[in-house]
Amino acid sequence: MSRPSARKAAPKGEYIETDSGNKVSRRSAITGTANITLGGRTVIMADVHLRGDLHPTRAVPSSSGKEVTPTSISIGRCTVISTGSVIKPPSRISRGQVHYYPMKIGDNVFVGPHCTISAISIASHVHIGDHTTIHPFVIIKENVKILPNTVIPANMVIPSGSVVGGRPARVVGEVGEGWGVSGGGAGVGGGLGVGGGGEKSWVEGGDLRELVRSIK
Amino acid sequence: MAQPFPYTYYSCDCYDSKVAPNPPKRASQPPPADDEDERTFDPRNARSNYSLYPLEHLLYCEDCQQIRCQRCVIEETLNWFCPSCLFEVPSSVIKSDGNRCTRNCYNCPVCTSPMTVNTLEDPTDPSSSGGPWILACPYCQWSTVEIGIEFEKHTGITSQLSRIANGGKTIPTAKERDKERERRKEIEMRKKDRDYFSGSEDSPSTDKDEGITPSHDDLFSNLSAFYKSQMASQTPSNPFSPHEINFSSPSSFSRIMNLYSSTTHKKQKREKPSPMREAASVHEGLNIHDPATDAAAIERIKRSGWSSTLSSSQKLAQPNPSIRFDSELRPVASLLQTKRGKRCRNCRHILSKPESKITSTRYKIKLLALNHIPRLSIRALSPIPLTTTQPVLYDYDRLRSGIPTHFLLHLSNPLFDPIRVTLATPSTTPGKIQSRVTILCPQFDVGANTDVWDDALSSTLSPIKKPTSIGPDGNPQTSIEAGKIWDRGRNWTSVVLEVVPGFLIQPLGSKEEEELEEDEDVLEIPIFVRLEFEADVNAEERGLGDSRGTEGKREKREEAFWTVVGVGRIVGN
Numbered sequence: 005m006s007r008p009s010a011r012k013a014a015p016k017g018e019y020i021e022t023d024s025g026n027k028v029s030r031r032s033a034i035t036g037t038a039n040i041t042l043g044g045r046t047v048i049m050a051d052v053h054l055r056g057d058l059h060p061t062r063a064v065p066s067s068s069g070k071e072v073t074p075t076s077i078s079i080g081r082c083t084v085i086s087t088g089s090v091i092k093p094p095s096r097i098s099r100g101q102v103h104y105y106p107m108k109i110g111d112n113v114f115v116g117p118h119c120t121i122s123a124i125s126i127a128s129h130v131h132i133g134d135h136t137t138i139h140p141f142v143i144i145k146e147n148v149k150i151l152p153n154t155v156i157p158a159n160m161v162i163p164s165g166s167v168v169g170g171r172p173a174r175v176v177g178e179v180g181e182g183w184g185v186s187g188g189g190a191g192v193g194g195g196l197g198v199g200g201g202g203e204k205s206w207v208e209g210g211d212l213r214e215l216v217r218s219i220k
Numbered sequence: 221m222a223q224p225f226p227y228t229y230y231s232c233d234c235y236d237s238k239v240a241p242n243p244p245k246r247a248s249q250p251p252p253a254d255d256e257d258e259r260t261f262d263p264r265n266a267r268s269n270y271s272l273y274p275l276e277h278l279l280y281c282e283d284c285q286q287i288r289c290q291r292c293v294i295e296e297t298l299n300w301f302c303p304s305c306l307f308e309v310p311s312s313v314i315k316s317d318g319n320r321c322t323r324n325c326y327n328c329p330v331c332t333s334p335m336t337v338n339t340l341e342d343p344t345d346p347s348s349s350g351g352p353w354i355l356a357c358p359y360c361q362w363s364t365v366e367i368g369i370e371f372e373k374h375t376g377i378t379s380q381l382s383r384i385a386n387g388g389k390t391i392p393t394a395k396e397r398d399k400e401r402e403r404r405k406e407i408e409m410r411k412k413d414r415d416y417f418s419g420s421e422d423s424p425s426t427d428k429d430e431g432i433t434p435s436h437d438d439l440f441s442n443l444s445a446f447y448k449s450q451m452a453s454q455t456p457s458n459p460f461s462p463h464e465i466n467f468s469s470p471s472s473f474s475r476i477m478n479l480y481s482s483t484t485h486k487k488q489k490r491e492k493p494s495p496m497r498e499a500a501s502v503h504e505g506l507n508i509h510d511p512a513t514d515a516a517a518i519e520r521i522k523r524s525g526w527s528s529t530l531s532s533s534q535k536l537a538q539p540n541p542s543i544r545f546d547s548e549l550r551p552v553a554s555l556l557q558t559k560r561g562k563r564c565r566n567c568r569h570i571l572s573k574p575e576s577k578i579t580s581t582r583y584k585i586k587l588l589a590l591n592h593i594p595r596l597s598i599r600a601l602s603p604i605p606l607t608t609t610q611p612v613l614y615d616y617d618r619l620r621s622g623i624p625t626h627f628l629l630h631l632s633n634p635l636f637d638p639i640r641v642t643l644a645t646p647s648t649t650p651g652k653i654q655s656r657v658t659i660l661c662p663q664f665d666v667g668a669n670t671d672v673w674d675d676a677l678s679s680t681l682s683p684i685k686k687p688t689s690i691g692p693d694g695n696p697q698t699s700i701e702a703g704k705i706w707d708r709g710r711n712w713t714s715v716v717l718e719v720v721p722g723f724l725i726q727p728l729g730s731k732e733e734e735e736l737e738e739d740e741d742v743l744e745i746p747i748f749v750r751l752e753f754e755a756d757v758n759a760e761e762r763g764l765g766d767s768r769g770t771e772g773k774r775e776k777r778e779e780a781f782w783t784v785v786g787v788g789r790i791v792g793n
């Protein structure tokens with residue numbers, strides 16, 4: 005269900021796998037690769053656009069005096085960015101100049117298809133439904149579920165444990181105590197059907213290792 | 221909360237069993253043909269909405285050995301915090317200042333989005349403070365400029381806002397209000413005296429002072445001052461109030477004495493308070509309806525149209541919910557949130573307790589139902605042989621009427637003991653669209669939840685998962701056999717469920733063509749799950765894993781609950 009639709013078999017396989025186990029689709033658009041860090045076992049699907057070229061321009065003080073490449077997007081481990089999503093660091097105009105700020109995304113974050121994300125920080129175990137727009141400088145804390153088609157207005161802070169939805173977004177509920185806990189039911193090779201049911205062997209907000217493994 | 225298909229909800233029967241104060245009857249196993257068991261759970265019953273939960277929302281009381289839902293737990297607030305600035309608010313402040321953030325956190329009165337403090341500074345003519353400042357909505361672009369409010373500083377918005385009325389006028393402080401009230405009172409008294417002497421008669425409505433209608437806050441403070449004065453005149457001195465203890469007053473002295481002498485205490489019951497007088501003027505909080513304001517409101521709607529009026533939800537979010545026009549809107553201070561612990565309503569044991577620090581997401585105690593009852597899930601058994609890399613996505617939103625469809629019911633066991641499961645379901649689903657349902661193997665065993673590594677090792681030796689086009693016994697999957705499980709693994713078993721989705725249109729001969737209501741085309745199957753297993757008598761520290769090795773006695777246990785499986789939406793042929 006969360007898998008992207010319409011994926012043609014690329015001749016060399018859909019994904020390029022890095023040494024640390026990141027899987028990056030050959031059909032993704034990544035600009036400014038030097039300014040992007042991926043934590044390992046993270047998936048970047050087709051038609052995802054990572055705007056690493058929009059990096060902070062202010063002088064970064066470095067001890068060695070060498071020039072340091074500024075980081076614009078840092079993504080943690082086992083995070084999945086689904087088809088067609090755009091990750092664009094937030095910017096602010098000051099004294100007539102556009103300044104970009106580095107964006108941080110944590111571990112085990114699921115970004116659904118066709119999202120546009122300009123948050124300043126997204127903590128771990130966050131599940132973002134499809135077609136969600138996150139405006140600049142939004143802060144999302146741990147264990148948050150964002151319902152599909154949500155628009156989160158700029159600068160909004162979403163406390164941990166919230167379920168968020170609507171346009172503009174508001175907190176509509178709390179994730180249960182069992183959020184992200186797959187329980188004894190999930191296991192390595194445990195077949196199908198953890199989660200709300202159905203085809204996935206992972207739970208929203210939980211460890212996405214299984215999902216990452218299944219993506220080929 | 222709507223979930224995509226397929227989903228499973230678990231029913232907590234606490235409403236029906238009413239959470240008895242005596243120990244649960246579960247120990248004495250009720251006979252299986254109990255009338256309680258005969259009654260089918262109807263997911264379409266209006267009441268069912270309140271008993272169905274996703275598994276991750278349910279807790280489990282190990283003492284009562286029962287599921288606990290939001291209705292059968294007691295919540296205890298650990299602390300309050302602002303969802304926007306994430307500052308903790310002490311409970312003493314909650315009592316004095318209410319449940320809203322008193323920092324700079326405001327929500328847009330038009331669209332509810334959190335607002336930001338922006339500057340209106342002219343870059344060509346910068347001010348020393350960087351201001352003036354406004355509260356602005358980043359979502360709908362509404363700002364306090366529209367109600368004529370600007371701030372001098374970018375911090376302490378709450379205290380600044382409390383002093384500025386819409387339009388920029390200063391709101392008097394409580395002290396100033398009190399002074400003003402006294403002054404008015406005096407003027408009125410003098411006027412009355414004058415009127416008395418001059419003999420002219422005035423109607424009481426003339427004390428509309430200088431034609432200004434008092435604000436909501438004015439009226440409130442006037443009324444509360446009036447009530448306080450009335451209370452004070454009822455009880456001339458209050459022995460409990462430290463400021464008003466007056467030992468020279470005989471009444472307060474006798475009252476204090478009463479506190480220490482129990483004999484006289486009962487006799488001298490407090491006299492019945494005489495009824496208070498009602499507020500009689502504006503400075504006492506009386507608000508006399510003026511038809512002219514209605515006329516003015518109508519005139520205003522004529523002039524600026526409906527768009528200047530407010531929706532009911534916008535009004536309700538306002539501190540004064542009786543306002544009508546967008547010019548009267550005030551930014552809404554953010555409502556605080558709480559961190560809460562939960563206890564079993566029956567035995568008061570703690571079921572969940574988060575760490576009290578706001579920034580922490582950990583729990584000190586968390587007894588989850590998903591560690592105690594099996595997880596039931598469903599998925600379509602695709603008729604097309606699928607490759608493991610690219611599963612054919614089944615469209616759960618388009619179930620075809622009248623076509624037998626096979627689904628896999630997957631049951632995984634979180635317990636460290638093997639369980640015997642009996643599933644039951646009505647042969648036709650409740651509701652207007654009657655779908656036929658058959659569980660091909662309603663009774664089966666599920667293995668214990670042993671160490672994950674056992675499974676990892678065994679799966680490398682002999683893969684559990686055979687190509688899906690082949691059944692577990694080597695037969696091609698077209699031969700789904702009744703009475704046999706579909707597949708099994710370490711702690712899970714799957715069985716086949718056959719569903720014949722019903723018809724949206726009633727067949728001819730039915731009394732009348734009834735209109736289908738919303739979501740009546742959703743195929744939801746109630747499934748009764750009953751488990752039997754043997755567990756250690758003292759298996760309280762389950763989850764620590766090694767309770768199996770102890771030489772404790774084993775006891776037979778049983779657990780039963782209803783679930784509702786949302787399979788999909790029927791679209792006809």
Ligand SMILES: [Zn+2]
Binds near residue numbers: 234235288
């Ligand atoms: Zn309950």
Ligand SMILES: [Zn+2]
Binds near residue numbers: 304305321
């Ligand atoms: Zn706040």
Ligand SMILES: [Zn+2]
Binds near residue numbers: 332
């Ligand atoms: Zn707004």
Ligand SMILES: [Zn+2]
Binds near residue numbers: 282283568
């Ligand atoms: Zn209990």
